[in-house]
Amino acid sequence: MSTKKRTFLQQFKSQFSPSGFQFVLLDNQGVIVESCNSLFNLNLYQGLSAFTFIPFLESIEETLVQITTKDAPIYFPRLDIPFFSHSKIYDFTFQRFEPFPEHSFIAWIIRDNTTHYYYLRQIQQERNMVIVQNERSTAGR
Amino acid sequence: MQQISKKVILVGNFGVGKTSLVRRFVHQTFSDEYLTTLGVRIDKKVVNLANITVNMILWDVAGEVSQTKVPASYYLGSHGVIYVFDLQRPSSFENITSDIDFIRSKLPNAPICVIGNKKDLLSDAELNSIQQNLSVKASYFTSAKTGENVEAMFEMIAKQMTE
Ligand SMILES: Nc1nc2c(ncn2[C@@H]2O[C@H](COP(=O)(O)OP(=O)(O)OP(=O)(O)O)[C@@H](O)[C@H]2O)c(=O)[nH]1
Ligand SMILES: [Mg+2]
Numbered sequence: 001m002s003t004k005k006r007t008f009l010q011q012f013k014s015q016f017s018p019s020g021f022q023f024v025l026l027d028n029q030g031v032i033v034e035s036c037n038s039l040f041n042l043n044l045y046q047g048l049s050a051f052t053f054i055p056f057l058e059s060i061e062e063t064l065v066q067i068t069t070k071d072a073p074i075y076f077p078r079l080d081i082p083f084f085s086h087s088k089i090y091d092f093t094f095q096r097f098e099p100f101p102e103h104s105f106i107a108w109i110i111r112d113n114t115t116h117y118y119y120l121r122q123i124q125q126e127r128n129m130v131i132v133q134n135e136r137s138t139a140g141r
Numbered sequence: 142m143q144q145i146s147k148k149v150i151l152v153g154n155f156g157v158g159k160t161s162l163v164r165r166f167v168h169q170t171f172s173d174e175y176l177t178t179l180g181v182r183i184d185k186k187v188v189n190l191a192n193i194t195v196n197m198i199l200w201d202v203a204g205e206v207s208q209t210k211v212p213a214s215y216y217l218g219s220h221g222v223i224y225v226f227d228l229q230r231p232s233s234f235e236n237i238t239s240d241i242d243f244i245r246s247k248l249p250n251a252p253i254c255v256i257g258n259k260k261d262l263l264s265d266a267e268l269n270s271i272q273q274n275l276s277v278k279a280s281y282f283t284s285a286k287t288g289e290n291v292e293a294m295f296e297m298i299a300k301q302m303t304e
Contacts, residue, residue: 055185059148059198063218076214078180078203089179121179124203128155128177135232 022110025097026050028065030057033105039112040084054083056092064106069096078117089117142189146196147302148218152211152244153225154233155204158258161285162225163201166295171286178203181215188299195299208240213247221302222253223294228271228282229262238276252301256294260284 022039026032030051035042045053051061056079067074073095080089090110097107151159160178164170167186182201187194200219205211222244226234237255244253255277260268261284268282280297283290 055196055198056183058146058196059183059200060218061146074214074217075212076181077212080178080180080182082183117179121177124155124179125175125177128204129175132156132230135230139231 020112024108024110025105026108027105030061039110056081064094067094067096067106069098071096088112088114142192142194144194144196145303146198147220147299148198148200149221149223149298150200150202150215150219151223151225152202152208153204154206154227157204157225157227157233158285159201159204159225162258162283162291163199165285165288165291167199188296190300190303193303195303197295197299207236208243216247219248219251221251221298222248223256223298224253225256225258228257228259228268234275241277252298254294254298255279257282258285260289261286
């Protein structure tokens with residue numbers, strides 16, 4: 001029924017957002033409080049500390065728990081993480097979300113950027129191989 | 142036994158063997174094929190030291206000619222750094238001094254381990270001559286291909302991070 005009130009553009013846009021993005025809220029112990037599960041289902045892990053089963057988060061726990069609402073979001077581009085599957089490349093952003101002083105979360109935004117990065121990887125691979133080969137041929141002279 | 146988690150980043154020029162060193166250490170395999178790393182690849186290995194267990198979380202970072210090009214967030218919270226160069230490619234250790242200075246400025250307290258890799262491709266005489274001309278002292282010469290010194294190198298940094 002709400003579709004009737006939306007403009008055509010809003011209706012069109014709603015087909016796209018939030019695909020490619022997942023939003024997760026963690027508490028300061030890393031426990032998954034809420035997840036929209038757009039990219040992968042974290043329901044199985046609800047109530048568990050993500051610091052204990054996602055090595056990426058485990059390794060930067062000290063940094064994450066110290067983020068405050070005054071800090072700029074921390075952006076980690078181009079992540080290849082086995083927990084999420086090696087065939088995909090994600091970008092992560094972390095920031096403090098504090099709707100009320102007694103409700104403070106580490107907000108985690110996951111973006112699947114595989115298509116774009118696949119193209120970038122090919123370019124990087126070609127560039128690196130050309131440079132290494134050029135060095136070899138110059139060294140051999 | 143006490144257990145702790147430590148983040149270690151592997152950095153250096155591209156094609157020097159960072160991914161191969163991690164693969165050798167974590168999965169005991171090696172491949173001659175070169176597949177460049179995009180961004181960063183995360184791996185984990187549990188290392189048992191004399192009285193402590195270290196969960197080493199390895200951040201295998203895409204190689205860059207200069208370390209200033211690595212996204213600043215990758216360095217955040219690192220407990221240790223492995224800087225890898227290719228013994229066979231002088232261009233991969235040309236910027237070693239400025240690279241190490243840069244990393245030191247980002248992570249003043251983390252141990253930095255400098256590694257010359259692909260040892261299997263050089264004679265002892267060649268290795269000696271490189272060692273004498275390096276502007277920074279290398280902790281180990283390794284070979285991801287044969288596995289020589291790989292385990293020892295990772296254990297050394299695990300120890301340094303717990304001291
Ligand atoms: N002979 C020999 N070849 C090696 C050794 N280590 C790596 N290589 C080869 O060197 C090439 C590059 O290795 P990688 O491990 O992908 O290098 P990298 O530093 O991860 O490269 P980027 O991800 O592009 O930064 C591959 O073809 C490997 O097979 C070694 O110890 N000996
Ligand atoms: Mg690599």
